[in-house]
Amino acid sequence: MNTASKLGAYAVGLAVVFGGALGVGNAFGEGTPAPAPPSHGSAHTTPTQAGAKPQDDTPGGLQVSQNGYTLNPLTTVKTGEPTDFRFTVTGPDGKPVTDYQVQHDKKLHFIVVSRDLATFQHLHPEQAGDGVWSVKLTLDAPGAYRAFADFAPAGGSGLTLGMDVPVAGEYAPRALPAVSRTAQVDGYTVTLTGDLVPGQASKLTLSVSKDGKPVTDLQPYLGAYGHLVALRAGDLAYLHVHPEESDKAGPEITFYAEVPSGGDYRLFLDFQHAGKVRTADFTARAGAGQPKPAAEPSVSPSHGDDHKH
Structure with a gap:
């Protein structure tokens, strides 16, 4: 399958719900949230095979x-x-x-x-x-x-x-990074717009730039121009989203996603440029009374194809 066909497989506004059954949304954007995108077979809903128990409302990733x-x-x-x-x-x-x-x-x-x-x-x-x-x-x-x-x-x-x-070994946990709308990784700057709003589905947009110039030639990675994983702080409930369909290779990558509750989340964006995959990370807070994001961007090391942060 060629790249255009792969990218076309992602319908506009793909949304993935924690655990599939919670049906509550996230939003990155103040004001009226965007409507929830249509559901898809690749969403993280549990199998409904003969003899299987009905799907519950447990967020993804919490169960072995x-x-x-x-x-x-x-x-x-x-x-x-x-x-x-x-x-x-x-x-x-x-x-x-x-x-x-x-x-x-x-x-x-x-x-x-x-x-x-x-x-x-x-x-x-x-x-x-x-x-x-x-x-x-x-x-x-x-x-x-x-x-x-x-x-x-x-x-x-x-x-x-x-x-x-x-x-095994002596372990000293680190504090969660401050809420921020900007991340830097390997000379790239990624800017996040919008706010997580539990109970509503709306979009978030991530914009990639390098040396102050928008990146408009992102390369497909895993069949899309961006790949996003979100984890809820505290219990690590898992959310996996992909961007809406677009023929533009940057600088903006738009996602639709849903979160089940207020609180802090870590977002990890994988994107590929100049033949290398990099990961930008953010801390975002869902719910009312969100603090003003920190002005200083977080800094991430460079990443490879099977990359780590």
């Missing part, structure tokens, strides 16, 4: 097992040591799932974050014929980490399972 599917780690991780991290997803029959739908160019997306939301990695594991997934994973500091498997089994809808990945 849901609707008969279970995430199973097979490897432990040591501080600073590259690890061939292996895991399976077992299905309702108790056997490893081997058949997956391709979503956003991959059969499974694997997100690893520290519990304090200071580090972020978006990885793409390889699947063996026996249903075992493996990926090179390095965690540079001891502490508590959370891993998310984002996938859709063949014949089912997409869902996100989460599991803890502990790394």
